[in-house]
Amino acid sequence: MKITVLTGSPRANSNSGYLAGEFLRGAREAGHSVFRFDAGHANVGPCRACNACHMDGPCVQKDDFQLVRDHLLESELICLCTPMYYFGFSAQLKTLMDRFYSINGRLATPRKAVLIATYADNSPREEAPMLLHYEVLLQYLNWQDAGRLMCPGLWPAGAVKGTAWPAKAYELGKNL
Ligand SMILES: Cc1cc2nc3c(=O)[nH]c(=O)nc-3n(C[C@H](O)[C@H](O)[C@H](O)COP(=O)(O)O)c2cc1C
Numbered sequence: 001m002k003i004t005v006l007t008g009s010p011r012a013n014s015n016s017g018y019l020a021g022e023f024l025r026g027a028r029e030a031g032h033s034v035f036r037f038d039a040g041h042a043n044v045g046p047c048r049a050c051n052a053c054h055m056d057g058p059c060v061q062k063d064d065f066q067l068v069r070d071h072l073l074e075s076e077l078i079c080l081c082t083p084m085y086y087f088g089f090s091a092q093l094k095t096l097m098d099r100f101y102s103i104n105g106r107l108a109t110p111r112k113a114v115l116i117a118t119y120a121d122n123s124p125r126e127e128a129p130m131l132l133h134y135e136v137l138l139q140y141l142n143w144q145d146a147g148r149l150m151c152p153g154l155w156p157a158g159a160v161k162g163t164a165w166p167a168k169a170y171e172l173g174k175n176l
Pocket of ligand 1: 013015086088118120121122154157158
């Protein structure tokens with residue numbers, strides 16, 4: 001498969017970014033072709049709702065979204081990796097996701113998706129908004145869930161190293 005991994009953390013030694021790397025390593029070892037785009041370190045502006053794209057055309061904003069646009073359209077699987085920010089996707093990743101609007105017509109076709117999220121607390125209730133968002137998004141886009149890792153108890157940068165989560169992310173990528 002061709003896979004695009006989108007990450008959403010802006011910080012160095014990011015937990016979700018590390019898991020993205022392990023997922024990617026497993027997927028590449030399994031023979032998949034993987035493109036990674038780090039939204040937290042890119043210049044991607046928010047959708048301006050000008051509707052010049054009519055949900056299926058070039059975006060008027062000439063920024064780093066152009067670097068990932070065609071990869072998304074060509075991908076059979078899209079992996080969303082994000083820290084939990086106030087019970088949802090990070091703004092960095094959500095900003096990128098809002099730009100899906102400009103390619104919505106061609107992106108909303110059968111594909112697979114993976115969700116990897118890290119967060120500090122340990123609460124199924126706090127995971128619920130992000131999981132519901134993911135499920136409704138997939139239903140809307142006609143994408144099928146291929147796995148999700150909700151990883152609690154991870155607050156400082158790098159905390160994920162030495163836990164069981166990197167191996168799980170690797171296995172998820174390896175066994176798609
Ligand atoms: C702006 C901000 C909002 C956060 N919101 C939450 C939250 O709602 N629940 C939680 O458990 N952790 C929250 N955290 C902690 C991060 O989710 C946690 O540190 C995560 O592992 C960071 O992933 P990263 O290293 O990939 O950036 C927040 C952190 C920041 C900076």
